[in-house]
Amino acid sequence: MNRADYMDALSRALDGFDEATRRDILLEIEDHLAELAEARPGISEEELVAGLERPEALAEALKSEGGASPGPSGDSEKPGHRGARITIDGTDLEEALRKAFDIARLFKTRRDDRRPSGSFADSEGLRGAAGAAGTACDSDHFEARWKASGIDTVRLQTKSADIRIFLSVDELEFSAEGCEGVPIRISDDEKGTFDIKTGSSRGDADFLELRVPSSIPNLVISTASGDVSIADRIGNLTISTASGDVEVESCCGSLTLSTASGDAKISACTEALRAETASGSLDLELDEQTSEVAASSVSGDLKICYPSDLDATFTWATLSGDVECDAERSGPRTARSGLGLVPVRLSTVSGDISISRL
Amino acid sequence: METSNPLSANELFEKWKSQFRKGFLELFLLELLTVEERSYGLALMERMRVSGVDVSEGTLYPLLMRMTREGSIVSEWETPEVGHPRKYYRVTGCGTELLEAMRGEYDRSGISLEAVTKRRTTL
Numbered sequence: 001m002n003r004a005d006y007m008d009a010l011s012r013a014l015d016g017f018d019e020a021t022r023r024d025i026l027l028e029i030e031d032h033l034a035e036l037a038e039a040r041p042g043i044s045e046e047e048l049v050a051g052l053e054r055p056e057a058l059a060e061a062l063k064s065e066g067g068a069s070p071g072p073s074g075d076s077e078k079p080g081h082r083g084a085r086i087t088i089d090g091t092d093l094e095e096a097l098r099k100a101f102d103i104a105r106l107f108k109t110r111r112d113d114r115r116p117s118g119s120f121a122d123s124e125g126l127r128g129a130a131g132a133a134g135t136a137c138d139s140d141h142f143e144a145r146w147k148a149s150g151i152d153t154v155r156l157q158t159k160s161a162d163i164r165i166f167l168s169v170d171e172l173e174f175s176a177e178g179c180e181g182v183p184i185r186i187s188d189d190e191k192g193t194f195d196i197k198t199g200s201s202r203g204d205a206d207f208l209e210l211r212v213p214s215s216i217p218n219l220v221i222s223t224a225s226g227d228v229s230i231a232d233r234i235g236n237l238t239i240s241t242a243s244g245d246v247e248v249e250s251c252c253g254s255l256t257l258s259t260a261s262g263d264a265k266i267s268a269c270t271e272a273l274r275a276e277t278a279s280g281s282l283d284l285e286l287d288e289q290t291s292e293v294a295a296s297s298v299s300g301d302l303k304i305c306y307p308s309d310l311d312a313t314f315t316w317a318t319l320s321g322d323v324e325c326d327a328e329r330s331g332p333r334t335a336r337s338g339l340g341l342v343p344v345r346l347s348t349v350s351g352d353i354s355i356s357r358l
Numbered sequence: 359m360e361t362s363n364p365l366s367a368n369e370l371f372e373k374w375k376s377q378f379r380k381g382f383l384e385l386f387l388l389e390l391l392t393v394e395e396r397s398y399g400l401a402l403m404e405r406m407r408v409s410g411v412d413v414s415e416g417t418l419y420p421l422l423m424r425m426t427r428e429g430s431i432v433s434e435w436e437t438p439e440v441g442h443p444r445k446y447y448r449v450t451g452c453g454t455e456l457l458e459a460m461r462g463e464y465d466r467s468g469i470s471l472e473a474v475t476k477r478r479t480t481l
Contacts, residue, residue: 024445025419031442032400032415053416065420296437317442319435349437 002045003033004331006055011332013059020320025062027319030333136183137205143175144186152192153218154210159199160225161208162244167232168211178206227262245280263300281351285358286310286344293344297351304344304355311338316346316353325355383421384430385464386411388449388457391431396448422447430456 001009007030014022036048053061148171156163161176174196176184182205185197198205204226212219214234221228222240230237230248238256239246246257246264254272257264259280266273266282270289275282278298286293286306293312295302301321306312314327314335327335335355346353365373390405391397397405399419406413425431430453437443449457 025423027443028399028419028445029415031398031444034442035400053414058416058419061416061420062423065424298437319443347437347443349435349443 001049003037003049004334006033006049006052007332010055010059013056014062016063023319027317029058030317136181137176137179138181140180141175141177142179142184142205143173145171145173146194148172148213148215150192151188151194151216153220154194154212154216155196155220156208156210156222157195157197158208158223158226159201159204161198161205161223162227163208163210163221163223163229165219165221165228165230165233166209166211167234168213170213170215171211172213172216173209173211175209176205176207177209286312290342292342293346295345296347298349299351300348301352302346302348302354304346304353305358306337306344306355307358309338311341312336312344313340313342314344314346314355316355318348318351318353320350321348321352323353323355325353326357327355383411383413383417384425385457385460387421387425388430388453388460391447391449392454392457396446398444398446402447425453429453 007026010029011022011026014025017025033048033052037043037045040048052058151172154172172194176182176198179198182198182203183200184205186195188194196210198208208226212233212235216235218236218238219233220238223244224242226241226244228239228241228244228246230239230246230251232250233248234252236253236255237248237251239248240258241262242260244259244262246259246262246266248255248257248264248266248269250268251266252270255266255269255274257266257273257275259277261279262277263280264275264277264282266275266284268285268287270287270291272292273284273286273290273294275284275295276297277300279300280297281300281303282295282297283303284293284295284305286304288307288310290310290312293304295304304314306327312327313330314325314337316323316325316333325335327337330336330340337357346355386406387402390402394401394405399415399422402422403413403415403418406418422431422433426433426447429450431447432450433445433447435443435445
């Protein structure tokens with residue numbers, strides 16, 4: 001009996017419990033087995049499982065001690081479920097979501113249809129000189145460009161401005177629209193970090209465009225409520241938003257993404273892809289060159305599409321979400337496509353998981 | 359002449375031990391969760407084993423389930439950045455009160471037992 005057989009047998013033996021409690025127990029025992037296996041890498045699955053209480057005996061004990069109500073019952077109380085809370089980094093889910101929505105409201109974009117009024121400055125010499133003091137735009141349009149040499153990481157931080165990223169040939173190019181009176185702070189340090197920050201509590205630009213050459217290894221974008229759209233990026237990319245939505249059309253490099261309530265759509269990522277969200281949905285289209293995927297959500301749905309020639313092993317865990325998978329099942333919570341070389345790990349608390357071929 | 363009791367001393371001991379352990383494990387778990395503040399299934403099992411109390415999954419998880427249902431402990435799911443969600447347990451206010459009362463009872467039982475055995479040796 002291997003791990004999958006054990007979980008299958010346990011799942012069958014837990015038939016007296018209501019569905020939520022049953023999933024709760026299965027998920028807990030699965031975590032137990034996963035950690036045991038990790039702690040004793042030299043032991044085969046069969047040996048590991050042999051050292052455990054038999055699944056039928058465990059289920060019996062849970063039924064007698066846990067107070068399962070066999071068959072349909074009028075009792076609405078779910079055994080073992082009372083007092084269960086869902087948390088993100090130690091914060092209540094509800095609390096986390098409320099915070100995310102508060103932030104989103106706070107930075108609600110004020111859109112006025114002012115037209116860009118031409119170039120503000122050709123800021124070849126701005127880098128370093130602007131420093132921490134920053135520049136408040138006196139025009140509705142701002143643009144600047146810098147030599148990329150010596151820059152290791154570009155960090156772009158906004159409150160509510162929408163962001164679009166393109167690839168450039170050799171220089172770092174930045175422009176802002178709808179930015180009259182909005183502070184734009186640009187600074188760099190000896191370690192090669194180049195910072196661009198826009199917005200204050202009073203407002204932010206409407207729209208930012210950044211063109212980043214492939215010679216800059218790292219690009220880090222964070223925004224509260226701005227939407228982020230990546231048209232083209234070569235190099236590593238990190239994106240975090242509270243309520244902003246994210247769309248990545250092309251990224252040759254590893255991608256790390258986190259949102260609180262923002263939705264994300266990733267079309268192509270050639271290296272490691274890590275994505276997490278609280279209540280946003282994740283829509284991931286894998287590339288045949290994707291090397292590793294880890295995606296998790298609390299209540300958001302995960303949708304994964306994969307090309308037919310991707311060699312991947314999908315594993316998933318969910319507390320109460322539904323799972324749909326068209327790849328060949330290799331266990332109760334795993335499936336395989338091709339040789340199964342690329343690990344694709346998915347987990348949700350209540351979000352649904354869908355895995356389908358392109 | 360022997361009575362027709364079908365159980366050997368060993369079997370009788372096993373029967374007594376299972377009853378004794380039921381109460382003892384609940385006390386032990388409350389103590390452990392109070393010390394650790396919060397913990398999860400496998401870590402609790404490991405901690406108990408190190409302290410000389412061997413429990414199987416079939417003993418621990420049902421006990422945690424009952425105690426959660428009764429309200430002396432609560433559970434919460436936590437989803438790590440990446441990986442498997444984990445269920446943590448901690449003691450409630452009611453559990454702390456229960457533990458106080460249990461400790462009192464446990465100490466009193468020990469003292470009573472000692473008093474009896476002492477009398478026997480001095481007789």
